[in-house]
Amino acid sequence: MALRDVDEQIRPEDFAGELARASAAHVRGLIRAGEITGHTGGMALGRMQGNLAILPADLALDFARYCQRNPKPCPLVGVSETGDPMLPTLGEDIDIRSDVSSYNIYRDGELADTVTDITDLWRDDLVTFVLGCSFSFEEPLLADGVPLRHLEEGYLVPMYRTNIATTPAGPFSGPIVVSMRPMPMAEAIRAVEVTSRYPMMHGTPIHIAEPAAIGIDDIMQPDWGDVPVIRAGEVPVFWACGVTPQAAVRAAKPPLCITHTPGSMLITDLPSGRPAGHAV
Amino acid sequence: MALRDVDEQIRPEDFAGELARASAAHVRGLIRAGEITGHTGGMALGRMQGNLAILPADLALDFARYCQRNPKPCPLVGVSETGDPMLPTLGEDIDIRSDVSSYNIYRDGELADTVTDITDLWRDDLVTFVLGCSFSFEEPLLADGVPLRHLEEGYLVPMYRTNIATTPAGPFSGPIVVSMRPMPMAEAIRAVEVTSRYPMMHGTPIHIAEPAAIGIDDIMQPDWGDVPVIRAGEVPVFWACGVTPQAAVRAAKPPLCITHTPGSMLITDLPSGRPAGHAV
Numbered sequence: 001m002a003l004r005d006v007d008e009q010i011r012p013e014d015f016a017g018e019l020a021r022a023s024a025a026h027v028r029g030l031i032r033a034g035e036i037t038g039h040t041g042g043m044a045l046g047r048m049q050g051n052l053a054i055l056p057a058d059l060a061l062d063f064a065r066y067c068q069r070n071p072k073p074c075p076l077v078g079v080s081e082t083g084d085p086m087l088p089t090l091g092e093d094i095d096i097r098s099d100v101s102s103y104n105i106y107r108d109g110e111l112a113d114t115v116t117d118i119t120d121l122w123r124d125d126l127v128t129f130v131l132g133c134s135f136s137f138e139e140p141l142l143a144d145g146v147p148l149r150h151l152e153e154g155y156l157v158p159m160y161r162t163n164i165a166t167t168p169a170g171p172f173s174g175p176i177v178v179s180m181r182p183m184p185m186a187e188a189i190r191a192v193e194v195t196s197r198y199p200m201m202h203g204t205p206i207h208i209a210e211p212a213a214i215g216i217d218d219i220m221q222p223d224w225g226d227v228p229v230i231r232a233g234e235v236p237v238f239w240a241c242g243v244t245p246q247a248a249v250r251a252a253k254p255p256l257c258i259t260h261t262p263g264s265m266l267i268t269d270l271p272s273g274r275p276a277g278h279a280v
Numbered sequence: 281m282a283l284r285d286v287d288e289q290i291r292p293e294d295f296a297g298e299l300a301r302a303s304a305a306h307v308r309g310l311i312r313a314g315e316i317t318g319h320t321g322g323m324a325l326g327r328m329q330g331n332l333a334i335l336p337a338d339l340a341l342d343f344a345r346y347c348q349r350n351p352k353p354c355p356l357v358g359v360s361e362t363g364d365p366m367l368p369t370l371g372e373d374i375d376i377r378s379d380v381s382s383y384n385i386y387r388d389g390e391l392a393d394t395v396t397d398i399t400d401l402w403r404d405d406l407v408t409f410v411l412g413c414s415f416s417f418e419e420p421l422l423a424d425g426v427p428l429r430h431l432e433e434g435y436l437v438p439m440y441r442t443n444i445a446t447t448p449a450g451p452f453s454g455p456i457v458v459s460m461r462p463m464p465m466a467e468a469i470r471a472v473e474v475t476s477r478y479p480m481m482h483g484t485p486i487h488i489a490e491p492a493a494i495g496i497d498d499i500m501q502p503d504w505g506d507v508p509v510i511r512a513g514e515v516p517v518f519w520a521c522g523v524t525p526q527a528a529v530r531a532a533k534p535p536l537c538i539t540h541t542p543g544s545m546l547i548t549d550l551p552s553g554r555p556a557g558h559a560v
Contacts, residue, residue, distance in 0.1 A: 057341070061337070061340050061341045061407075079348055081345075089349050170361075
């Protein structure tokens with residue numbers, strides 16, 4: 001998998017973009033009009049951005065089960081009605097056929113095309129799933145003063161396949177993929193406290209220290225992202241990562257699956273970290 | 281709806297039962313053998329007890345969507361494979377055909393029968409849903425010293441229909457039903473802190489004080505349960521309640537729906553309040 005297949009690409013400059021203070025609806029309007037075709041990191045700060053998986057209805061119940069059984073890597077924040085391209089539970093006037101800046105079209109698990117609109121591919125049997133992603137995840141950590149080395153140094157967060165299996169559902173299975181951030185143990189403990197409030201952005205870490213305990217042989221050889229900088233006195237802290245369901249969906253080889261292009265997320269109207277239905 | 285239709289029936293004596301310290305598997309064995317046929321409140325303390333809804337597969341995706349969209353009244357803790365009576369994500373050797381002490385059989389939304397085993401009713405197209413319930417919900421409040429009047433006084437917790445609609449999915453819709461516990465405002469604030477850690481047991485309250493704001497005209501006339509005792513200086517605190525999905529399922533009038541008989545819950549192996557998948 002190349003770097004372009006990876007979502008966790010927030011860079012320091014993303015937090016200073018001119019669209020950071022724009023509303024989600026404004027940014028989606030620019031995307032729908034074709035004026036934004038790339039990366040959405042740092043746009044509409046404070047609004048939940050989500051990973052996208054569009055599947056035929058005959059796989060939808062299995063995928064819903066997969067998300068229910070694996071809430072840390074697959075936090076399910078929205079599901080459309082079958083055949084309905086709108087997502088009223090995630091925001092006003094969201095049309096999933098046009099409101100993501102770039103889509104990957106997979107056929108039988110293979111990337112067949114990358115497009116900026118899927119109106120002509122839409123079918124009456126498609127179901128849209130939106131999963132929480134880590135784009136908003138680092139905001140509360142930064143606000144709390146937890147140091148994030150990859151932002152300080154300007155590298156991509158490293159990701160690793162673990163030896164922890166997800167709980168399968170129908171054709172969906174595979175290992176949990178984690179992202180890693182190094183920090184002193186006291187900060188890691190604080191990071192657990194902070195992220196415990198955000199179950200829809202992968203929640204608390206799945207492991208701290210001892211990479212070998214989760215099947216990572218060499219922390220300096222990530223499967224995706226950049227080689228980390230780990231200083232003396234620091235431990236690696238591992239969070240479940242959105243690459244997990246992406247890999248599970250591709251491995252299931254559905255006849256058709258449409259995802260966002262990595263980095264080009266759906267920007268919802270929901271506050272970051274708050275799932276639909278938690279307003280009441 | 282009569283009192284027997286209501287789950288929230290914990291009484292003070294439930295916390296002193298001789299099966300309180302038994303394992304979940306031990307209690308399920310007694311249920312499977314027909315030695316327990318009633319109420320499971322207070323048994324296998326510390327293990328999550330769940331509400332049951334078994335539906336034909338053609339309604340399962342809609343019901344999964346309904347739970348996803350309404351996590352406070354409908355916290356989804358487990359979903360079976362289609363046609364498979366076992367629930368490996370919730371515990372060892374759980375056979376949903378025999379491991380609940382009493383089942384209600386609904387046909388077209390009407391109660392058709394109450395039985396202690398559904399083996400002869402099982403079909404290849406049935407899907408089991410298990411939802412978090414409030415049986416374990418009051419343990420952490422009690423442990424924290426939050427006063428619970430209905431336990432002190434020995435009455436059933438009162439429940440009310442609100443004017444807050446759930447977010448519909450397919451044929452499933454209806455108002456949020458709430459349970460109410462009166463306490464001083466300082467205790468209510470603490471109760472929010474405590475219950476925020478238990479999203480799978482209805483989580484934080486949906487409203488505090490001012491019953492009229494959520495469509496409750498007379499707090500002394502609950503729709504289910506007993507008339508409350510509210511003392512000077514206390515505010516009513518309202519939590520979403522498991523009667524919500526029960527009412528939504530019945531109103532949808534599925535050809536077949538099997539639920540637990542109120543009070544006769546599925547006892548899982550999961551620690552109270554921790555959903556499947558949160559161990560990793």
